[in-house]
Amino acid sequence: MKLYSYFRSSASYRVRIALNLKGLPYEYVPVHLLRSGGEQLTAQYRKLNPDGLVPTLVDGDVTLQQSLAIVEYLEETRPEPPLLPRDPVDRAYVRAVAQQIACEIHPLDNLRVLRYLVHELGLSDEAKNGWYRHWIEAGFETLESRLSTERRVGKLAFGDEPTVADLCLVPQVFNAQRFKVDTARYPTIQRIYDYACGLDAFARAAPGAQPDAE
Template structure:
């Protein structure tokens, strides 16, 4: 039986999100690496699949290509309902989506590779300035995220409940990215504890950057 193709890059945190979701849903995919630092995401063959030139993409068995990690994860959750990636109850689901979007909409877009590259090529920023930029935008959202998680009525192991979901997926992928820019995690004990709880699980370990075939 054919498998979907996961277009990925080991260091990409959005690909990491999707790798976790695929593992949680028990979906096996063929891994196709695109080296972002070598510009392979802008090769004609890949642009024909995803004109945005971004990873991840998920090429389904019938050739349909899905793009945007959050949309693909939502597709997986709709088509493979177990285990659910969102909690019970409309309010808690909105809260879980909000936490995921704090990372996906507020941190990642301003810290993506092409943005960091443009800071250098368009504005003369050096490596230190770029790292400061990265850490600034992490702190701007991790501080309120830590407050929200610390204020939860139920101090569950994962963001919402005793099983990991969408918010945990985004959190873990962002924490991994933070390491590359030496983000100090001491102000974020709740985020750190949730990250550790997730990383005890094989589905998260198997999705980690270092476990991918293109890891360097």
């Protein structure tokens, strides 16, 4: 398998964790989001990923886009170890946590959005960072209120074994800390993050451990 990835991309980070958890080796192909106007926007890359986004996973003659669709594909084609619980209600819980991060928090804070705020709307760096923190904090507040009262939470978001929820949570916390959000204000999220980061599959997927890390 081949993963087109950028070390700091949260969506790439999710898929790297999933591949590691499932013990699937892959070739890492760096796509630099900032260099030469964005390598993800070239015509050549867009043949693999029409959206011009990372990650893209190539599995034999199959080319896959969108991190959570890729993770569901891996789950269906390489079911062990599972990244979703067996019970449909538990699966819905895990997917809802993943999607709260992937649909409500992350899209507002990714690179192309922050760029639009500065270049098109003329926002100052301060206003841009305020935007960033606003959506992270709003999202983490509701996520914390949910996880702190959720009986399914163990060492991780669902019991003690990693699921799709954790592989969305960890990159989002990493990202928040990079923007100086005080994640200690969200003790359940912070505790899950700390525990997950100690696991080999998560540690090897971390931005700093990638070949294109700066």
